[in-house]
Amino acid sequence: MELALSLGDPSKSFSFLDKTPKLSSKDLGFCMGLRLQEKVDAFEGEAATGDGDYKRVSSDPPHQLDLLPFSPVPRVQPSSQLRFPWLTDNVMETGSSDGRGRGLDVNRLAVVALGEEAEEGAALSSPNSAVSSFQVDFGFRNGSSRGKREVEMETERGSSRASDDDDNGSTRKKLRLSKEQSAFLEESFKEHNTLNPKQKLALAKQLNLRPRQVEVWFQNRRARTKLKQTEVDCEYLKRCCETLTEENRRLQKELQELRALKASQPFYMQLPATTLTMCPSCERVATTSTTADGKNGLLPLTKTSG
């Protein structure tokens, strides 16, 4: 049995940004291998296949736990309203049938007033500049289904965001991202779990967030993913441990039985040298005996496991 657990998929890069192969091996590159090795040694020191060499007993392919970013929030497909700004083929639709999608963004007013935002927005390279023309409304929406409390919090958020960015050293105010923002970030994260500066700026602009917020969100998201994966790994290894313990118990029992058999049959030692090898795929023991003429004869397989 061979296990190979990996975090992340370093081989995967942004399909739309293949010029930025950023993910290094250390980025969530946690690989763990567990190889079950079994010393093939038929009976104690008798007719071993070699001088104590180890052989893999399974040809099973490694079990790979693919790290899929878990999605605590409902998945939102990047529809015509939710497009990744850095996608070159993301030609945002200019029309809005319901009049909500790209309407007046109240939050935008506060954002525009931010020096940092303005500067970083201006720093956006021209290929992404089209984004600014197609703001997705992640701020207030007239007639939205959200409750009064949520709207109130949004109001607080809007005001506190402006005050936060003053950087006047006031107490930090925790800003809750809206469901739409979280869902969009989640979709972005599925595309790639790290961002280059361009992507960060574009996302921030798209979501009416500060680049720092996007950055922090991705950091925390990676941390959550890693934590989740660690839990999965732990659970998996626990099961492996249980399986191996059970296997060990079974083999010990089998060994005891064979010893008992050996003791009850004195003529046993007169048999030709026998080698037991376990078939890795079907877990049967193939018995190879040396015949009188020196040739090896393969005896029928013996099922060893229940």
Next chain:
DNA sequence: TCCTATTGGGTACTTACGTCA
């Protein structure tokens, strides 16, 4: 070519806040 300082982005850990039972 080697060394060093700088910079940017990453992780790990922590804190503080919002939500909910």
Next chain:
DNA sequence: GCTGACGTAAGTACCCAATAG
């Protein structure tokens, strides 16, 4: 209304690789 658990945004410290001088 109070409280504790939990989720998460954000701060901080530190590490590492790339780069310039």
